[in-house]
Amino acid sequence: MSSMKPRPKPDVFNKGFWEAANQRQLTVQRCDDCAHSHYPGTPVCPGCLSSKQSWVPVSGRGTLLSWVRFHRAYWDGFREEVPYNVILVGLEEGPLMISNLLGAEPEDIRIGDAVEVAFETVDDTLTLPKFRPAGAVA
Numbered sequence: 001m002s003s004m005k006p007r008p009k010p011d012v013f014n015k016g017f018w019e020a021a022n023q024r025q026l027t028v029q030r031c032d033d034c035a036h037s038h039y040p041g042t043p044v045c046p047g048c049l050s051s052k053q054s055w056v057p058v059s060g061r062g063t064l065l066s067w068v069r070f071h072r073a074y075w076d077g078f079r080e081e082v083p084y085n086v087i088l089v090g091l092e093e094g095p096l097m098i099s100n101l102l103g104a105e106p107e108d109i110r111i112g113d114a115v116e117v118a119f120e121t122v123d124d125t126l127t128l129p130k131f132r133p134a135g136a137v138a
């Protein structure tokens, strides 16, 4: 089991996100009372503390804000993939998301360049939202 990659553990606060991802839809949590959009999911709205929140689809478009390259495998399951990139994306709708860049290396594009979501199917029950340079061929 130690060679397996860690998997998301769906709970009441993130279940909607992962269910949508499995349908290849990127979502963020939006407050039903004040419309504050945020990610990851939280028990109460960071804007007004309401507990009435919903997962709503977003465009999947964003900009590359930052990136790093992991040279160390913190989990054995990633050992064969190091070094790999980890990126910070600012979604068009505001929330930030940490992911990986597909189809290019981060140093080949510029901070501020447009990226778009690209779903990576792991298996029947898990699809990971990742990103690629906007306009790239799948």
Ligand SMILES: [Zn+2]
Pocket (backbone or CB within 6 Å): 031, 032, 033, 034, 035, 036, 045, 046, 047, 048, 049, 050
């Ligand atoms: Zn709110």
